[in-house]
Amino acid sequence: MLRERVAKLEQQNKAILATLEKLEAQRLPEPSAAVPAPTPVEAPKEVLAGKSKMSFYGFLRLDAIYDDSQTNGIQIPTLVLSEDPRLGGGGHDSSNLHPRLTRFGMNYAGPQIGSEGPRPGARSRSTSKTAVASRARCPGCATVT
Known part of the structure; x- marks a missing residue:
């Protein structure tokens, strides 16, 4: 009785394996995952006025x-x-x-002063949570706070 039962289970296993092999053969190959096209990154936009140039940068987190x-x-x-x-x-x-981790800034480049003089420019940088200090970037200019 035990031998008959084992033989019957072996036949069932063989039938299951045959069915599984058929299904594997019929199964379509999995499509490869489509890679999305990279998002084009735009060059920073600049505002031009004469020989002065200004651009903005930063990000927002709220x-x-x-x-x-x-x-x-x-x-x-x-x-x-x-x-x-x-x-x-x-x-x-x-x-x-x-907007704790927000950063916004402006780059400004002005025209040449004289033939070899400094180029005026300014940037704004946060030194604390509430204060914003403006600093002039030219040799001999005083720091404005």
Whole structure:
């Protein structure tokens, strides 16, 4: 009885393998993944006025913050206060949008001063979260802050 059962299972396995081989032969070759065409990168656009040239650069990142609890600060929370209504908590939803990692700048190149004089130029650079310091880029020019 055991030999008959083993023989029957072996026949079933052979039939399954034959069916599997047929299906493998009929299976279409997998299409190769289409590589998307690279996005063309545009050259930086410049604004020309006479011999002066100005271009802009940078990127934008806007952080969206939503908080459904009562915290001591939405951008950098360190404490979460109780939401127990008996203690005056709860119902303090808050949201905030902050361009923390945004960078925007302008490159300016002015005309030559004299035959061999310096070229006036300026750039703006953030030195803290709120202050923006403008610095003149020419020898002998004072730094403007």
